[in-house]
Amino acid sequence: MKQFIFFLAFFSWLSFAFSQEEEFKPFTEDTSIISDTENFKPFSEKTDSSHHICNHTCVGCPNANNNSIDWSWGSTLMITSIALLLTLISGIMVRFEKMRPYRSLMLLIGLIFFGFYNSACPCMISSFQHTILYITGYDTNWINVLWFIGLIPLTYIFGKVWCGWVCHLGAIQEFLFRPQLKHWLTNNKTGLILKIIRYTLIALLIVQLIIMGSIFWCQIDPFKAIFNIQLNYNYEITTLILLILLLVFSVFSFRPFCRTICPVGITLGWISHIPGASIIGLRNQQCISCKACNEACQINAIIRIEKTSFIDNKECIACGDCINSCSQCGLNFLRKNSKNKPVQAIQKCNQ
Numbered sequence: 001m002k003q004f005i006f007f008l009a010f011f012s013w014l015s016f017a018f019s020q021e022e023e024f025k026p027f028t029e030d031t032s033i034i035s036d037t038e039n040f041k042p043f044s045e046k047t048d049s050s051h052h053i054c055n056h057t058c059v060g061c062p063n064a065n066n067n068s069i070d071w072s073w074g075s076t077l078m079i080t081s082i083a084l085l086l087t088l089i090s091g092i093m094v095r096f097e098k099m100r101p102y103r104s105l106m107l108l109i110g111l112i113f114f115g116f117y118n119s120a121c122p123c124m125i126s127s128f129q130h131t132i133l134y135i136t137g138y139d140t141n142w143i144n145v146l147w148f149i150g151l152i153p154l155t156y157i158f159g160k161v162w163c164g165w166v167c168h169l170g171a172i173q174e175f176l177f178r179p180q181l182k183h184w185l186t187n188n189k190t191g192l193i194l195k196i197i198r199y200t201l202i203a204l205l206i207v208q209l210i211i212m213g214s215i216f217w218c219q220i221d222p223f224k225a226i227f228n229i230q231l232n233y234n235y236e237i238t239t240l241i242l243l244i245l246l247l248v249f250s251v252f253s254f255r256p257f258c259r260t261i262c263p264v265g266i267t268l269g270w271i272s273h274i275p276g277a278s279i280i281g282l283r284n285q286q287c288i289s290c291k292a293c294n295e296a297c298q299i300n301a302i303i304r305i306e307k308t309s310f311i312d313n314k315e316c317i318a319c320g321d322c323i324n325s326c327s328q329c330g331l332n333f334l335r336k337n338s339k340n341k342p343v344q345a346i347q348k349c350n351q
């Protein structure tokens with residue numbers, strides 16, 4: 001059902017996008033171009049400095065040519081506030097069994113609003129990069145860091161609900177995923193390799209930001225290519241390769257981008273180490289070793305080693321599927337105890 005809704009939304013957006021083609025007019029008849037003199041001024045002459053808030057970082061991004069988007073201070077603040085509000089609502093919803101089935105709906109809202117409507121810019125990954133630039137002393141507007149900074153307390157209180165319930169990048173991967181096909185990248189060894197790739201990439205990203213002082217990722221971001229399809233746009237070859245890899249892997253593997261590249265998912269995951277943070281754990285000793293939670297967790301946050309299940313809360317996206325799957329009502333959201341180990345054993349079964 002959720003795939004059907006996704007494809008319906010996707011194709012509606014596609015037909016909308018392509019119906020926006022300008023009618024052909026002789027250049028002299030196009031008065032909108034002539035009257036919009038503000039667009040012809042050099043940046044230094046612009047009177048409203050709140051516009052072009054992200055301008056120095058978005059060169060090369062398909063959005064940079066999209067004049068329909070209002071790049072104002074106010075719109076960035078509004079989009080950020082909506083992102084944080086939806087995360088807060090999702091954090092409350094996941095606590096209630098009856099609300100958990102609405103996760104797909106929340107993801108669809110995130111996909112349509114942050115992805116197709118806002119063309120995936122600004123987003124939490126650009127906000128993460130602005131935060132690094134801000135910390136390291138580069139000139140960036142504080143409004144750009146709010147999205148990522150705001151997710152930190154919300155993740156501490158509710159877990160990574162942004163990832164599991166709202167994120168448009170996570171949503172598009174999840175809707176493309178075909179659970180009935182053979183899955184790639186599922187065993188424990190691959191999980192370890194993916195983690196190594198992830199840590200290497202985030203280290204490289206931080207080094208690049210510190211050295212170059214600009215957001216290079218926006219120039220090759222494959223998600224922007226998806227959400228800003230322009231037939232006449234000359235995409236970077238790197239973007240096209242990443243786009244093809246992303247689409248193919250998303251069909252055969254659950255959220256491959258989240259598990260290998262996303263710097264936001266990895267940093268928000270570290271919050272689960274902080275005492276008092278929201279984690280998933282065993283609240284009673286009723287485990288019957290059925291492996292239901294293990295099989296329910298599509299992102300492989302619960303792994304099985306012999307007869308013991310382990311949960312890595314850094315990877316958990318707070319979807320609530322493992323809680324729903326446990327016939328013994330054994331799993332739930334808990335607060336991290338400072339004595340807990342980072343990887344918490346759910347149960348040592350059959351001992």
Ligand code: SF4
Binds near residue numbers: 163164168257258263
């Ligand atoms: S890991 Fe990144 S892309 Fe994936 S859901 Fe989280 S923030 Fe979105």
Ligand code: SF4
Binds near residue numbers: 298315
């Ligand atoms: S551990 Fe549970 S709540 Fe976390 S991602 Fe896996 S199934 Fe979802």
